[in-house]
Amino acid sequence: MSPTIGIVRSWNLEEGWGVIDSPETPGGCWVHATTPSTKTRMGLDLGRRVYFEWERLPGKGVQDGFDFVATDAWYVGEEPYRRPQGPSSAAFSTSLTITFDDGPDHKDHRIPLFGSRGEQVLTATWIARQGLHLVSSDLPDAWVNALGRVGHDLNVRQYGGVVERIDWVAEYQPDSGYVFLLSDVTVLGRGPSGLGMSGSAAQVDDEVESVVVCIADLVQDQVARAHVAWPWGDTGGFMTPRLVDAVAVWSGKGHHRVIGSL
Structure with a gap:
């Protein structure tokens, strides 16, 4: 399907989503800040003309009252944004090979890293129906615990595709004390999306x-x-990770579920 042209009607900065109007999507098309070409959670500017790709949801009004969801969106006159996959120069890149020695699915997975970003402090892989495989970690236990809880929930509530595996690399910046988690998502039938x-x-x-x-x-x-909506709420639509009473939860339409319990 060719991209549709629409106009940005609104944007909810706090919740990170907006609405695009077009004749092809009567009532409006819901678009999230994580849609590939919106670039940031600041989203899309009101009144701007955009190209967008969309799909109709099963049921009526399941996504915040809308029947249509955008899978990509970018401004008319601009090229769709595609996240760079790291420096191409060998002087600024490196790689990690993750291997599993047991079972018929033994493979080598070579992941490009951003060598100039920081110190590599964790590598792990999540595989559908198998769970988290921790390869190495120099981080506090809280990080491994967090990956395990998120990995538990990855087995369910996916819409628009099936996530087969995610390769994770965490990098630490000593100057700031921040840890950056990078993900390479592989969707069934589509292949890896890149770190x-x-x-x-x-x-x-x-x-x-x-x-x-x-x-x-x-x-x-x-x-x-990678064009998969996750996690999908009980009443439709994305659930959003939040802290509620100091507990990490998935939140959607007034309902909360502790992350790691889906």
Whole structure:
């Protein structure tokens, strides 16, 4: 389907989503900040003309009252944004080979890293129906705990595709104390999306619940960039990671579920 031209009607900065109007999507098309070409959670400017790709949802009004959801959106006159996959120069790149020695699915997975970003402090892989495989970690236990909880929830509530595996690399910046988690999402039938990150980092010594929210937000963003909506709420629509009463939860339409319990 060719991209549709529409006009940005509104943008909810706090919740990170907006509405695009077009004749092809009567009532409006819901668009999230993690849609690949919106670039940031600041989203799209009101009144701007955009190209967008969309799909109709099963059921009526399941996404915040809308029947249509954008899978990509970018301004008319601009090229769709595609996240860079790191420096191409060999002087600024490196790689990690993750191997599993047991079972018929033994493979080598070579992941490009951003050598200039910081010190590599964690590598891990999540595989559907198998869970988290921790390869190495120099981070506090809170980070491994957080990955395990997010990995538990990755097995369910996916819409628009099936996530087969995610390769994770965490890098630490000593000057700031921040840890950046990068994800390479592989969707069934589509292949790897490439290592990337968009969102906020966490301090290396943050409390576990704060780390869980940070990781859930980063992973959700990269899964969305692979064109899969996750996690899908009980009443439809995305659930958003938040801290509620100092507990990391998925929140959607007034309902909360502790992250790691889906």
